Structures are given as C-alpha cells and as structure tokens.
Amino acid sequence: MRTAPAGPYAAPDPYAARETPAVALDRVTKTYAGGVTALHEVSLAVRPGTFLAVMGPSGSGKSTLMHCAAGLDAPTSGGVRIDGTEISGLDETRRTELRRDRVGFVFQSYNLVPSLSVADNITLPLRLAGKAPDRAWLRMLVERVGLDGRLAHRPAELSGGQQQRAAIARALVSRPAVVFADEPTGALDLRTAREVLGLLGDLVANLGQTVVMVTHDPAAAARADRALVMADGRVVDTVDAPTAAELAHRITTLETE
Numbered sequence: 001m002r003t004a005p006a007g008p009y010a011a012p013d014p015y016a017a018r019e020t021p022a023v024a025l026d027r028v029t030k031t032y033a034g035g036v037t038a039l040h041e042v043s044l045a046v047r048p049g050t051f052l053a054v055m056g057p058s059g060s061g062k063s064t065l066m067h068c069a070a071g072l073d074a075p076t077s078g079g080v081r082i083d084g085t086e087i088s089g090l091d092e093t094r095r096t097e098l099r100r101d102r103v104g105f106v107f108q109s110y111n112l113v114p115s116l117s118v119a120d121n122i123t124l125p126l127r128l129a130g131k132a133p134d135r136a137w138l139r140m141l142v143e144r145v146g147l148d149g150r151l152a153h154r155p156a157e158l159s160g161g162q163q164q165r166a167a168i169a170r171a172l173v174s175r176p177a178v179v180f181a182d183e184p185t186g187a188l189d190l191r192t193a194r195e196v197l198g199l200l201g202d203l204v205a206n207l208g209q210t211v212v213m214v215t216h217d218p219a220a221a222a223r224a225d226r227a228l229v230m231a232d233g234r235v236v237d238t239v240d241a242p243t244a245a246e247l248a249h250r251i252t253t254l255e256t257e
C-alpha cells in the first residue's frame with residue numbers, strides 16, 4: 001500500500017468518495033475527415049493520484065484517445081472533462097488556456113527548447129502564462145527529478161534520461177490536473193527508461209500527481225496502477241496492477257486475432 005507524506009503535497013486519499021476525476025470521457029467517438037472512426041463511444045474516468053497506461057496494437061486508437069482526452073483534438077461526439085470542466089463546449093482560446101493551466105505533456109522526443117537553460121525550459125509554461133513559479137514546488141520538483149546541479153546547462157549538454165527528466169519537471173511545473181505522456185521512454189535505453197518510469201511512479205505515489213501514459217511497451221505499462229488495452233477504437237480490457245507478462249500476452253493475442 002502507498003504511504004502518502006504529510007504536508008502540502010500529500011497524495012489525495014485514494015479512498016475518498018466521489019472525487020472529481022482528473023480526466024473523464026463520456027461516450028467519446030472520433031471519426032476523422034476521411035471516414036475512419038478511431039474511437040467508438042469510449043467512456044473512462046481517471047482518478048486523481050493514479051498512474052494509467054494505455055496500450056494496444058498499432059492503429060487501435062491510443063493517440064486519438066490521448067489527443068481527445070487532452071483537449072488537443074475535438075471528439076466527433078461525446079464529452080471530455082478535465083478536472084471537472086467540460087471541454088467539448090469551450091472555444092479554441094479557452095481550450096488552449098485550460099490545456100496550458102491544467103494539463104502537462106511529456107513526449108518521446110523531449111521537445112525541450114535547445115537555446116534555453118534547463119531552468120528556463122522547466123519554467124517556460126509559467127512564463128508563457130504570465131505566472132510566477134511556486135518556489136517551494138519548483139525546488140521540490142527539481143530535486144525529485146535530480147537536476148539540481150544541471151539547471152544552468154543547455155539540453156544538448158544532458159543525457160537523454162536527464163532531458164526527459166527536465167521535460168517531466170516542465171510538465172509538472174504548473175501543478176496540472178493530469179500529465180499525458182506519449183511513449184515517454186521510447187527513445188531511451190532500458191536502464192534509463194526504468195529510471196524515468198520510476199520517476200513518474202514516484203510523482204504519482206508521493207506527490208499525488210495523475211499520469212496517463214501511452215506506450216507500446218508492456219514493461220513500461222506494468223509500472224502503472226492500471227492499464228487500459230485498446231483494440232479497434234474501443235477499450236477491450238482494464239487491468240489493475242498489471243504485469244508485463246499478462247499485458248504482452250494480451251497484446252500479442254489482439255495482434256494475431
């Protein structure tokens with residue numbers, strides 16, 4: 001069982017009743033212009049303070065699910081709520097603001113700004129929003145991601161794992177309701193990937209953050225509290241406390257069906 005630290009960054013009580021989900025999808029369907037329906041009435045709720053992995057064969061709808069859930073793309077029908085706010089009805093400006101303030105992103109390719117220092121990369125989302133950093137939160141994040149001694153470096157002077165850790169700190173700097181991580185370990189070697197996954201798990205378990213991670217890797221998904229398995233635009237399995245072996249088996253079965 002997890003132990004939540006006392007203090008301002010304590011994880012929310014996982015047994016609290018009727019929490020507002022960090023993200024909720026209500027019968028989301030997405031049909032692209034060419035006529036492909038990538039999501040068929042998908043409903044799900046991500047409880048705050050949990051680590052959710054989304055798996056599935058290529059073309060099963062993982063990226064589409066993430067884009068709709070994060071407000072990057074609009075569903076054809078159905079509702080999406082981020083931290084209780086229904087985003088489907090928002091205009092593009094409000095949707096952008098909500099994304100900026102309530103959603104963090106981590107990408108396979110880090111997407112750091114090469115000309116900025118690590119410190120400036122991490123605080124960039126706040127500066128873009130015209131906000132001052134919460135100093136205590138920032139200090140703690142930098143310490144958690146292990147970059148205290150690297151803040152003045154440029155991204156090119158860091159290893160891949162360090163760059164991804166900087167990107168994770170950047171994703172969390174505005175204390176978002178949810179962080180979406182798209183194949184966050186796809187460009188890393190096995191050992192570094194394990195470290196980055198350990199860091200994501202730590203941020204969830206000890207800081208109460210919420211992470212939704214799309215991955216092809218059953219070993220990565222096994223680090224999550226729950227894995228959703230997608231096939232043909234539907235969630236076909238929900239596995240709590242997944243193991244890499246059971247997820248690998250499930251995906252192989254789907255790919256050969």
Ligand SMILES: Nc1ncnc2c1ncn2[C@@H]1O[C@H](COP(=O)(O)OP(=O)(O)OP(=O)(O)O)[C@@H](O)[C@H]1O
Nearest residue numbers: 032033034036038057058059060061062063064065
């Ligand atoms: N912009 C688009 N326009 C038209 N069809 C699209 C578009 N994006 C995705 N699709 C189609 O929607 C379906 C789901 O694609 P999606 O990228 O969500 O799957 P995925 O599970 O993320 O795949 P992968 O693991 O290969 O990245 C596929 O059939 C794909 O070809």
